[in-house]
Amino acid sequence: MATSPILSPSLTTYELLRQHGVSRRQFLSFCAMTAASLGLDAKEVPRVVSALETKPRLPVVWLHGLECTCCSESFLRSSHPIAQDIVLNMISLDYDDTLQAAAGHQVEQIRKDLVERAKRGEAEYVLAVEGNAPTRDGGVYCTVAGETFLDVLRETAAHAKFVIAWGSCASNGCVQAAAPNPTGAKPVHECITGKPIVKVPGCPPIAEVMTGLLTYVLTFGRLPELDRIGRPKMFYRQRLHDKCLRRSFFDAGQFVESWDDEGAHKGWCLYKMGCRGPTTYNSCATFKWNGGVSWPIGSGHGCIGCSEEHFWDDGPFYERLANVHLPGIETTPQTIGVTLAAAAGAGIAAHLAGLAIQRARSKSQAATEKANTNSEMEV
Amino acid sequence: MDVLAQSRRRRLYEPVLVWQWPIRIFHWVFASAITVLFVTGIYITHPISNATGEAGGLSRMATVRTIHFTAAAVFTIAFFWRVAWFFLGNRYARSGFPQLWLPSWWRSFLRQAWNYLRHDYRDVHLGHNALAGLSYVIVPVLGGAFMMGTGFAMYGESNPGGFWDSLCGWIRPLLGGSFRTHTAHHLVAWFFLVFVIVHVYLVLMNGTQQKNGLISSMISGRKFRRIEDSQRTENDDGQGA
Numbered sequence: 001m002a003t004s005p006i007l008s009p010s011l012t013t014y015e016l017l018r019q020h021g022v023s024r025r026q027f028l029s030f031c032a033m034t035a036a037s038l039g040l041d042a043k044e045v046p047r048v049v050s051a052l053e054t055k056p057r058l059p060v061v062w063l064h065g066l067e068c069t070c071c072s073e074s075f076l077r078s079s080h081p082i083a084q085d086i087v088l089n090m091i092s093l094d095y096d097d098t099l100q101a102a103a104g105h106q107v108e109q110i111r112k113d114l115v116e117r118a119k120r121g122e123a124e125y126v127l128a129v130e131g132n133a134p135t136r137d138g139g140v141y142c143t144v145a146g147e148t149f150l151d152v153l154r155e156t157a158a159h160a161k162f163v164i165a166w167g168s169c170a171s172n173g174c175v176q177a178a179a180p181n182p183t184g185a186k187p188v189h190e191c192i193t194g195k196p197i198v199k200v201p202g203c204p205p206i207a208e209v210m211t212g213l214l215t216y217v218l219t220f221g222r223l224p225e226l227d228r229i230g231r232p233k234m235f236y237r238q239r240l241h242d243k244c245l246r247r248s249f250f251d252a253g254q255f256v257e258s259w260d261d262e263g264a265h266k267g268w269c270l271y272k273m274g275c276r277g278p279t280t281y282n283s284c285a286t287f288k289w290n291g292g293v294s295w296p297i298g299s300g301h302g303c304i305g306c307s308e309e310h311f312w313d314d315g316p317f318y319e320r321l322a323n324v325h326l327p328g329i330e331t332t333p334q335t336i337g338v339t340l341a342a343a344a345g346a347g348i349a350a351h352l353a354g355l356a357i358q359r360a361r362s363k364s365q366a367a368t369e370k371a372n373t374n375s376e377m378e379v
Numbered sequence: 380m381d382v383l384a385q386s387r388r389r390r391l392y393e394p395v396l397v398w399q400w401p402i403r404i405f406h407w408v409f410a411s412a413i414t415v416l417f418v419t420g421i422y423i424t425h426p427i428s429n430a431t432g433e434a435g436g437l438s439r440m441a442t443v444r445t446i447h448f449t450a451a452a453v454f455t456i457a458f459f460w461r462v463a464w465f466f467l468g469n470r471y472a473r474s475g476f477p478q479l480w481l482p483s484w485w486r487s488f489l490r491q492a493w494n495y496l497r498h499d500y501r502d503v504h505l506g507h508n509a510l511a512g513l514s515y516v517i518v519p520v521l522g523g524a525f526m527m528g529t530g531f532a533m534y535g536e537s538n539p540g541g542f543w544d545s546l547c548g549w550i551r552p553l554l555g556g557s558f559r560t561h562t563a564h565h566l567v568a569w570f571f572l573v574f575v576i577v578h579v580y581l582v583l584m585n586g587t588q589q590k591n592g593l594i595s596s597m598i599s600g601r602k603f604r605r606i607e608d609s610q611r612t613e614n615d616d617g618q619g620a
Contacts, residue, residue: 229552238539249434251438253429255429257429268429272425279558280557308557310555314559314562322562333565334424334569336569337573340572341576351584
């Protein structure tokens with residue numbers, strides 16, 4: 001191989017794959033699988049093939065903020081045999097401080113040069129953000145090469161074609177933004193303005209969702225249709241609940257009530273064990289995980305809703321509803337409800353007791369004094 | 380004139396049509412819907428027991444949800460029916476409305492609260508008193524609007540991009556996602572229980588203390604007004620006096 005893949009954005013994905021020894025047959029099978037996962041018609045497969053054959057790879061700057069790198073880990077484990085090769089070759093990864101071989105000032109220079117060229121209109125790139133930016137105290141809680149991540153993010157986003165927010169951190173804050181959020185971590189859309197942002201939430205997002213999104217962007221040269229909060233509809237349109245293999249047990253009214261009970265053995269619905277399937281939008285029920293091996297609900301554990309906003313705060317994971325946080329108290333909604341109803345009952349009892357006392361008093365008064373006709377009428 | 384005046388003087392009470400039939404129908408339909416919604420809602424949140432047998436032949440949760448959704452449709456129709464009758468109905472249909480910008484409303488409100496506390500039921504209203512009016516606006520009206528909004532936002536989830544999702548789906552992100560919407564919907568349901576407890580208690584209390592046919596008025600529509608009270612009709616209530 002004459003050139004390093006990182007430094008040769010002019011090569012198409014197909015050319016690069018051929019260099020890596022991928023056969024045309026394997027390549028076509030990947031295209032067909034990806035097209036299917038994007039929900040494209042079979043006649044659209046040639047478009048995917050042609051895009052990967054002819055279009056220069058997507059130059060991507062991949063930033064890492066406050067995060068655990070599980071998105072990258074997931075991405076690297078894309079399931080299709082050649083996807084392992086294609087995922088990093090599909091894009092021209094011009095900057096990725098976790099994966100790149102180069103280091104130090106040199107690598108920061110690559111990013112700055114790219115931003116500078118884009119500013120002059122000589123280059124185009126897509127910004128992929130993994131993790132988010134702490135904003136408290138000037139953003140000092142996450143610094144890269146001596147700059148705060150917040151600055152790096154804003155500077156790089158300013159000239160990007162569009163922004164991909166990988167994972168729950170970038171999309172909605174995830175654990176570092178959970179209460180009490182000591183570093184003031186904010187998801188990408190709260191840090192930058194004026195750029196199209198596509199959110200790919202999940203902790204991590206499913207590898208096929210990530211590669212699927214990139215394939216779509218490369219094939220059609222635009223972002224896919226997004227839902228209300230900026231997620232690609234093709235992957236986040238439906239709740240897990242609506243495609244769940246245990247759904248028939250939900251509708252039947254058969255629920256697991258404790259781990260390892262009869263219902264758990266029979267594979268009943270995990271709704272009462274706190275499963276977040278009914279409120280979680282993701283593709284787990286479709287793609288599953290680890291190359292389609294299984295997924296949480298398939299393995300007998302409820303969904304924890306990792307692609308949903310606030311999922312860390314809305315605990316406990318094994319309760320049907322989130323606890324309600326009141327000043328000094330954390331309790332369940334039904335405890336609040338029952339307490340309020342009991343308070344109403346107690347108030348009524350006290351009110352009635354007041355009436356009884358009042359009557360007893362007015363009776364004894366009436367006995368001593370001459371009866372007051374008005375009050376007699378009222379009572 | 381004299382004859383009429385005499386006959387009026389002889390009677391102590393006269394019937395007054397307070398609740399027109401659309402209001403009475405609304406009341407009972409709405410009350411039934413709330414009852415069904417609360418009971419089925421509690422089951423949906425905490426299904427107390429498991430159905431036995433093959434899942435394929437069972438539909439307990441599905442049935443309860445269908446009943447919940449049907450009752451929700453009834454609730455919604457009744458809600459807007461009542462709102463329409465706020466404008467179309469007689470003066471009592473608007474009585475007690477919290478006119479928070481009027482000092483007279485606040486005086487009436489505070490007097491009513493004080494009267495309840497000391498068990499003074501002499502201040503008879505034909506329509507809603509100010510305190511009742513406020514409580515109706517808080518729980519069934521604002522609470523009801525919240526329940527309909529969140530309810531249909533969740534109903535729409537099973538058909539993304541469909542009618543209900545397009546109409547109400549924006550409420551979910553507003554409340555911090557689908558899960559928080561579920562929790563909020565469940566929490567507010569309990570306020571309806573508290574409302575019903577207090578409402579029924581005060582109806583029974585006023586009805587038995589005032590003896591003006593308050594309880595039966597929600598069936599017959601009529602309350603009884605003391606003749607001497609009717610001499611001062613301007614004061615008897617209409618717009619929250």
